[in-house]
Structure formats: C-alpha cells, structure tokens
Amino acid sequence: xxxxxxxxxxxxxxxxxxxxxxxxxxxxxxxxxxxxxxxxxxxxxxxxxxxxxxxxxxxxxxxxxxxxxxxxxxxxxxxxxxxxxxxxxxxxxxxxxxxxxxxxxxxxxxxxxxx
Amino acid sequence: xxxxxxxxxxxxxxxxxxxxxxxxxxxxxxxxxxxxxxxxxxxxxxxxxxxxxxxxxxxxxxxxxxxxxxxxxxxxxxxxxxxxxxxxxxxxxxxxxxxxxxxxxxxxxxxxxx
Numbered sequence: 001x002x003x004x005x006x007x008x009x010x011x012x013x014x015x016x017x018x019x020x021x022x023x024x025x026x027x028x029x030x031x032x033x034x035x036x037x038x039x040x041x042x043x044x045x046x047x048x049x050x051x052x053x054x055x056x057x058x059x060x061x062x063x064x065x066x067x068x069x070x071x072x073x074x075x076x077x078x079x080x081x082x083x084x085x086x087x088x089x090x091x092x093x094x095x096x097x098x099x100x101x102x103x104x105x106x107x108x109x110x111x112x113x114x115x
Numbered sequence: 116x117x118x119x120x121x122x123x124x125x126x127x128x129x130x131x132x133x134x135x136x137x138x139x140x141x142x143x144x145x146x147x148x149x150x151x152x153x154x155x156x157x158x159x160x161x162x163x164x165x166x167x168x169x170x171x172x173x174x175x176x177x178x179x180x181x182x183x184x185x186x187x188x189x190x191x192x193x194x195x196x197x198x199x200x201x202x203x204x205x206x207x208x209x210x211x212x213x214x215x216x217x218x219x220x221x222x223x224x225x226x227x228x229x
Contacts, residue, residue, distance in 0.1 A: 006158075035217055043203065045220035091158060095209075095218075100164070100172065101147055103209065103218050107158035 002027045004094050006106035013082055014114050020067075021077045021109050023092030029053075032096040034068070034075045039089040039108075048090070051075065079111075087113045117142035121206045121221030128228055134179075134193040136224050138206030141187065146208040148189040149218065150181055153203040165189060201228045 003026045013019045025034070036048040051059045051068050058066050063083075067076045079086055092106040121138045128134060140146055147166055151159040161174045163181035171181050178197050182190045189206060203225050207218040 037217075043223050045205065045207070045218075047217040050217060093218075101166070101209070102161055102164045102172070102174070103149060103207070104161060105151075105159040 002029070002094050002096065002104050004092050004104055004106035006090075006092055006109050008109045009107070010110045010112070012112040012114060015082060015084060017082055018078060018080050019082055019111065021079075021090050021092075021111065023075045023077070023106055025073050025075065025092070025094050025106075027073070027094065027096065029096045029098070031098070032094060034066075035093040035095070035103075036064070036066070036075075036077045037091045037093060037105075038086075039091065040085075040087070045091075049077065082113045084113050084115060087111060117208075117219065119206065119208055119219055119221045121224060123224060124222060125225045126227070128196050128226065130198055130228055131195045134191070134196050134200070134226070136191040136204055136206075136226075138189045138191075138221055139187055140189075140208045143208070143210065144186060146187065146210065147218075148183060149207040149209075150189065150191050151205040151207065153205060153223075155202070159205065163191070196228045198228050201226055 005024045032053045034051045038046045038048050049059050049061045049064050058068050063080045065078045089108045091108045095103045118141045149164045150162040153159050165171050165183045179193050205223045206221040209218040
C-alpha cells in the first residue's frame with residue numbers, strides 16, 4: 001500500500017521569504033502522479049502543483065516549484081516570495097496510474113506566513 | 116464545465132441517529148469518486164472510492180458505508196452514528212482513466228455528533 005509522510009506538522013516564515021515543505025512517499029510503482037494541495041481556512045481544497053513520475057523535470061507554477069527525487073521517493077514543495085495568502089494547510093498526495101486509482105494524502109503541514 | 120455539489124454544509128446529529136451525505140458531479144461521465152474524512156487539524160483519510168456504479172472500495176473498517184446508485188452520485192451513510200464519526204467530510208472526483216488530472220473537491224460537510 002502507498003503511504004505519504006509529511007514530517008513537518010507546522011511551519012512559520014516571514015512574508016517574502018522562501019519556504020520548503022517536505023514530503024516522502026512509499027510505493028513499489030514506477031509510474032504515478034504526485035500532487036500538492038492547499039487548504040486555506042475556507043477548507044476548500046485547491047491544487048497547487050502536480051508532477052508526473054516519468055518526467056524528470058521538476059514542475060513549476062509561478063512561485064511554486066517542486067524538487068522531485070524519484071530514487072529517494074521525495075517530493076518537496078518550495079514557495080518563493082511567500083505571501084500572506086499562502087497561509088494554509090498543505091497536503092502532499094500520491095496517485096498510481098495502474099490499478100486502483102485512489103488518491104492518498106499525507107497528514108499535512110500548517111504553514112503560516114507572518115507579516 | 117464540471118462541478119461538484121456536496122450537501123449539507125453542516126450537520127449536527129445525535130449519537131445513534133442515521134446519516135446520509137450526498138455528492139453529485141456535473142459535466143463529466145464515469146468519474147472516479149472519493150469520500151474523505153478530515154479530523155480537526157489533521158490530514159485527509161480516504162474512506163471510500165468508486166470507479167463505477169455499484170463498485171465501492173472501503174479503505175478502513177468503520178461505522179460508515181458508501182453507495183453509488185448512479186454514475187455521478189456518491190452517498191455516504193451510517194445506520195447509527197458514533198461520537199467518533201464527527202469530522203469534516205469531503206467528496207471528490209477525478210477523470211477516468213487517469214491522465215494526470217487532479218481530484219476536484221466539494222465544499223465539505225462539517226458533521227458534529229452529539
């Protein structure tokens with residue numbers, strides 16, 4: 001079974017700083033997708049970024065980028081020039097391509113951006 | 116465009132009462148459907164997922180059940196609620212077969228069992 005681990009329950013940085021959120025996962029699959037979701041206080045789940053395992057190039061979306069290390073099964077999220085609106089819970093998630101396409105989440109990291 | 120509706124938004128139920136939470140998806144066909152529970156300040160626990168009508172996979176043994184009577188309808192039920200069933204429940208869908216699309220989430224239901 002796939003598992004996703006986020007080892008940082010809470011993080012706090014100053015506005016405009018860069019912050020990196022960690023995520024590791026365990027799987028025997030070779031092809032899969034990884035995601036970072038954001039859950040602001042409204043509790044609406046919002047996709048931040050996705051990564052396809054067979055692509056070596058790290059995904060980027062504006063201020064958000066990932067460091068995908070397939071051999072190490074690591075998928076960290078870097079937020080550059082952090083903004084107050086980035087304050088939220090961040091979840092790392094895994095979905096395999098073959099077989100049962102269930103989306104498995106980590107426990108989340110509560111990120112606070114301070115003014 | 117695709118949308119997902121989940122209701123009710125909040126629910127307060129006494130212990131021992133039944134539960135029915137409904138989720139419907141519009142604008143797509145044959146989606147994967149998911150039910151998650153989020154305890155306060157915690158992560159999302161996958162409860163059930165479905166790849167088709169009548170096809171339900173349960174991830175954890177518990178007091179809840181799920182059904183998919185129609186292609187775009189997913190229902191979470193309980194015959195007798197427990198205090199431990201309190202939490203925030205999220206329904207989600209994704210495209211089948213998977214092409215790297217993300218899962219889209221409903222607004223959630225905050226359930227309080229008293």
